[in-house]
Amino acid sequence: MVSKKEEIVTVARGLHARHGDAGVSMRNIAGKLGVTPTALYRHYRDKEAVMAAVVAEGFALLVEYLTRSSTPGVLDFMQRFLDFALDEPGLYDIMFLRARRDVRRYPEDFAAHRSPSFDALRTAVEQEMRDGKLRRDNALETTLTIWSHAHGLISMFTLGRFGADAEAFRSIYRSSVRRLYRGVAVPKKRSHR
Amino acid sequence: MVSKKEEIVTVARGLHARHGDAGVSMRNIAGKLGVTPTALYRHYRDKEAVMAAVVAEGFALLVEYLTRSSTPGVLDFMQRFLDFALDEPGLYDIMFLRARRDVRRYPEDFAAHRSPSFDALRTAVEQEMRDGKLRRDNALETTLTIWSHAHGLISMFTLGRFGADAEAFRSIYRSSVRRLYRGVAVPKKRSHR
DNA sequence: GTTTGCATGTTAACGCTGTTAACGTTAACG
């Protein structure tokens, strides 16, 4: 037996999954639940509170995606992150493309490990720095750079800037990540060592 | 003497500049013009058409920003792009953070030089590849990588993920761009040459 | 066993949104 609150976010998630867009209203949710819109306000303060609950579920799912890898390398995480975005465009939209009142802020919240998803990537980054795969650098900032690049591409895709061909986009994404790895500049001669 | 159509987009831009957000309605625009909302429909098919006109003005302004540099290097363009985003968060929002019906699509439209702003950056990229500053690589894709990274960061900022301190963000942005330049991976030994 | 109280719902309404249909006014032109 699930609580009413959970039922509401489940329905809200479902509606979002469909027409990804903002086309999910209190009246929609209530309708699907066979209830009048105002009943929802017994359980959530306002619409944004419902969305916050959906976002929380979204992040839980994202973490599940990210930790699904047996080999949790950074490149693997990038792949899983893309999988999540393509599987759940509606969720991605409200999680990363809309202003909310409870967003985690860089750097405080991320430095303090208040974002499990960011932390998963960051841990992998730190590991690969130790392993000599990634340059030794500020791990927090490096994670941000990697995440931003991925988010930039993905958000452009979900806004329709790459057409609808997800496979084509996957390939663009992969090669762009590789480019970030290697850098766009011509490497300077290494002085010594 | 400006046309009614121009007056409308000017007012719409102004409203957007204020509370950046979606808080610009047909009724707002009409009110500022001293006219009833329905009058706007003489000049534009619907709200999205008004927005499209605002977006067009936005891109013109962006190109102006980008070409304001005396030394149109890639790093310079990144700087100007950030300036534009910080000066015009409302414009940035509707230009890059919302789905529209007339978006340029990658790669077709960009390969065909239908985006003056993208092209400005791309030209700089090509130049720096010739100058031996950037790696010789696919210029279109490289430009996309660079743009995506910048857009990812900026969109996070405009959605409040970095607090409100623009100066702090500027510094994060700059160092992240540098990281993209140099690459995050440990460079492989160059085989010869 | 009645009563109290809480959880949960409803109806009616307010003010906001984009948008339409139908109707009016004004100026220009042949």
Added chain:
DNA sequence: CGTTAACGTTAACAGCGTTAACATGCAAAC
């Protein structure tokens, strides 16, 4: 002088989030 186009109006509809006031049923308390 009559026609036409440009421009604007009023009234209305359907949708939105949200509030206030009112109902109901069930569980615990006296």
